[in-house]
Amino acid sequence: MTKTELSRFQAILNARIIELEQLIRYRDDSFGKCQKCHEDIHPKRLGAAPWSPFYIRCQEAFDRNPEEMQTQPRDLLPSKTLEYLL
Numbered sequence: 001m002t003k004t005e006l007s008r009f010q011a012i013l014n015a016r017i018i019e020l021e022q023l024i025r026y027r028d029d030s031f032g033k034c035q036k037c038h039e040d041i042h043p044k045r046l047g048a049a050p051w052s053p054f055y056i057r058c059q060e061a062f063d064r065n066p067e068e069m070q071t072q073p074r075d076l077l078p079s080k081t082l083e084y085l086l
Contacts, residue, residue, distance in 0.1 A: 018051045025053075034058050 001009070025031040032041050034055035041055050054062055061068070 021053070022051060036062075 022031065025033075032046055033039070034041055035053045036058040037055055039055045041052055045052055045056060052059065
């Protein structure tokens with residue numbers, strides 16, 4: 001696999017991960033809520049960037065210092081799905 005193919009594959013994979021995270025947040029009724037401060041994300045921000053996990057102020061803090069804004073990793077598949085697959 002060439003570097004170009006690998007980069008393209010990574011971009012596609014990252015886009016799919018973002019889509020899965022959005023679906024999980026929608027399922028958990030947390031879509032549109034900041035993952036850090038739990039405030040509602042402004043509808044204009046969601047309209048422009050629906051994948052945004054943070055309220056604008058929390059996003060700015062994350063951009064300045066990503067390590068400080070660590071969020072808990074989420075399981076992309078519910079445990080029942082994993083049990084079914086095994």
